[in-house]
Amino acid sequence: MSTFIAFREGGQSVLKRIEAFFDALFGSAGNPWRHLGALGFYFAWLAMVTGIYLFIVLDTGIEDVYTSIEYYTHQQWWLGGIMRSIHRYSADALVAVMLLHLAREFFYGRYHGFRWFSWITGVPVIWLVYASGIGGYWLVWDKLGQFSAIASAEWFDWLPIFSDPATRNFLTPESLNDRFFSLLVFLHIGIPLLLMLALWAHLLRVSRPDVFPSRALGWGSLAMLLALALVKPTVSHGRADLAVVPTALDLDWYYLFIHPLMNLTSPAGLWVIAGGFTLLLLVLPLLPHRKQEPIAVVNPPNCNGCRRCFEDCPFTAVVMEPHPDKPGHELARVIPDLCASCGICAGACPSSTPFRSVEELVTGIDMPRQPVSALRGEMERKIAALAAAPKIVVFGCECAADARGLERADTAVMNLMCSGLLPPSFVEYALRGGADGVLVTGCREGSCAYRFGTQWTEQRLRGAREPHLRAANVPPERLRLAWADPHEGGGLEVALTEFRKHLQTLGADEKRPRAYTRRIAHYG
Amino acid sequence: MDNAAVSHAHAFKFTPASIVGQALFYGLFAIIVGYFSTGPRYQHLAPDLALIKLSFSHHGQPVTECRKRTAEELAKLAPNMRAPMACPRERSPVTVQVELDGKPLHRSVTAPSGLSKDGTSTTYQRFEVPAGEHTLAVKMNDSIRVEGFNYVKEEKLTLKPAQIVVIDFAADKGGIFFAQ
Structure with missing residues (x-):
């Protein structure tokens, strides 16, 4: 236990030094390290706002979805392309700040006592962020989406929940139909809505939650995403083809790292890792901690x-x-x-x-x-x-x-x-x-x-x-x-x-x- | 009412150094977000390999044959339940054997799903094989009342790199078939 406490306090000490350094650059109100949760909300809002536009111009069909995304990526790059890139990069930034927020709260010991509820309700938020993001990759239905959809299906097939393996939906080009994409669009909207609900629960016991970054931090982050969208626009891989294996992939490691991890281990191994990590987060508040002082x-x-x-x-x-x-x-x-x-x-x-x-x-x-x-x-x-x-x-x-x-x-x-x-x-x-x-x-x-x-x-x-x-x-x-x-x-x-x-x-x-x-x- | 001693304790003022520092931070964050958004490249399958997928979802044969009910048996049943044939619910497990170029690649016995063992037997396996010419043989047994394999399919295939061949089973397609 003392090693655990030393690890936590060591991390806290490092974080405090980093935060003090960033205070000098940004001021405490604009210090990104002190407002990771607010930044997470901000990136989630950006992903949602840009997602609304992308949903409007998206055609849902096996052939149409890829074509429509290609159109607004290349022909309409000045609006659709930038929207798509900001959608992608804000979602990536969301994962980055979410994991940093998780680590920071852990090192500061903010996971037990009166804070247990916010900690526990944060765990499903992680799953929902990943489910929202991974589903978004399937929607594009390029080779990366094909790879992710099949790898995800292989992962879930390990669970005895499907009478017919989910992977059978992706066996041949004839296996898929337009209704599948309608379902995907529905999920890519439905899961983020569930995410909002989970975030509401996450903040239920927090007064005046920090959900909006300072104006300077917000504009700075938006400018950063815009610059990234212009310098490195998001593009699709080739059109999906279920008769051919996608070989080399430019993977989004923020979301899709689970697939190589599964290939490195096994579907069962990935369930053990994901389930073990989730369980660890859930039991942390139950570990013995210093007794709380008498209340007011x-x-x-x-x-x-x-x-x-x-x-x-x-x-x-x-x-x-x-x-x-x-x-x-x-x-x-x-x-x-x-x-x-x-x-x-x-x-x-x-x-x-x-x-x-x-x-x-x-x-x-x-x-x-x-x-x-x-x-x-x-x-x-x-x-x-x-x-x-x-x-x-x-x-x-x-x-x-x-x-x-x-x-x-x-x-x-x-x-x-x-x-x-x-x-x-x-x-x-x-x-x-x-x-x-x-x-x-x-x-x-x-x-x-x-x-x-x-x-x-x-x-x-x-x-x-x-x-x-x-x-x-x-x-x-x-x-x-x-x-x-x-x-x-x-x-x-x-x-x-x-x-x-x-x-x-x-x-x-x-x-x-x-x-x-x-x-x-x-x-x- | 304002106390000068504390009124500006936290007021942050932009300085050239802080602006440069912030720009460097945003730049670094953009590089981290942008880089890991597409890199490093992941090699899912070596360029000289092809993929064979074995996947089926198949009801094995009933473990015993159906038999005709006697008149006495039918009389004991409720009028709406008097089906002339009595068939067992339990299905046979499905045995599959895959050979590539005469060498065994896979063998499995898949039990029927369901508490009463009356569901489908399902399997999904993937095999990475070198691209090129191969002889693929698949044998299946779906009845414990039959010795050996009651379905056999063998075919010479020329696999291109990254090509997927699916081994599936459909009774209306004559049993085992290869989709490529």
Whole structure:
């Protein structure tokens, strides 16, 4: 098991470095590695849109299908030919990003716990993508389609499901008729529709799914496909002839690699490989994993039904229900199976403000492992214990670069389960409670283990999302953000050193928020 | 309301270096997509070979002969079930032997499908053989009540490279036939 974990964590470490490199080129919003799923959707949409045009001009018949495709490939290359090439290459790119997405989610360990449903429902998506793509090759009915159709039939004939072998449909030129192609067209539309249904299920437990790449990434990808279509237009092999074996083939390895693999092994061997891979994906969530932290808990007397936790939850784990005692009001409820135990909801709760003077700070929705009250108490104690200036409070994140090692005589570190757990008012509270500066760190955007922790925190601190940081009370000079993934601990330390120097240049009273001391302090 | 300290923490600005880097990335991705979309070339069958496919879907003969029901037997049956002949459901397995140039190429015994063994016996085999002149002999037995082979077909064939010859069986075509 330790080898398995080491393999996964090694892959994750490599991925994080690649993603950080691409952040510099594309920015996190446009970084293709951080939006592989969205790119997959994009390529699927492109394949569908171009497929609609190709369907309109396609003649379904043994002779007609090839002739019609040849016509729009060569005579109408400027429209039909380009459409065909984009259809082909977008489908190929879909496989590439789908497999990368699968690998990335695996290395990040996103296949168990509250994520099991999205992982399991992703498995049939792989089969449906392949079924859609392979069926498309048959439709062309050139030598490649002939090869693929016969090889597929040989593969399925191994299963005891046909009374008459499927291969007998392709024995001689007389075996086929026009109805076969009508069936193929139907399947090449029907299976992609099933794929859409499977993708809907795949995203069912994901709030605000990332299904559209950024505008820059979308245009860039389209331009790439267009350039590829012009430089290397997709062409057919020769017309299919069931009396002759296709010998040398320019194979689309993204989809059709299964045929050489079967010829290398056997139909049974390919079933073992495909079935074994599928089974492996399906059992991964069942392997022993680290136990999940206790989930979020709603405290009804402190929940005013503001819906912020409902809006911010990345996994649709919070639902709003009619308040049992207050007609016309709502109450948050946590669905245990969906909760990721990230704490983003607690950071969103307006009741999480530390300025409340109650002895026991109980918020509307809280995390049992890191209750807001305990965080306030810990912060008060740590600020009081700081012995050197400038006094800095670092809000760290357990999933990002480890901030705990930054603790010094002048630096207190609050290590949060997720940066999204930070109620923005804690920043103001720290500054008014004696800190000279606050540094907030967490995963890079797009790298957050809980999807939106970084994004929501940044928006809350910027004042673009509720609950927002009161900018009038917090001088921007005394707040700094430094997003850093786990391998970027050195960069985080540099950012802290620079911030420390910056704070030293500020006068003692310069732009300092008005001091505030809670009437009843835990440390007092 | 906007906090200047964080308002541009993630704002990405295109620079000449990032534009060149993005162009290189898109170019590399296009090369990977474009190359594996058609390459490397796959040699499915060596250029000097031809293919013989053996495929049939055939009901073997009943394992025993049909017999005429007696008047007593018919009387015991419901009126709508009084078929004069009683035939067994179970079919014989089908034995096939293929020889090429006098040498055995394949032999198989295919059981009838179905729980009652009353379905077809089916087979599909492919043999890659050198192109050129060959003598192809196929023998089949579809009845356990017959000794030896009750269908035999032998023919001299000249196979071109990549040519497919299909060995099939159809009673209305006289039994075993070669399609090429």
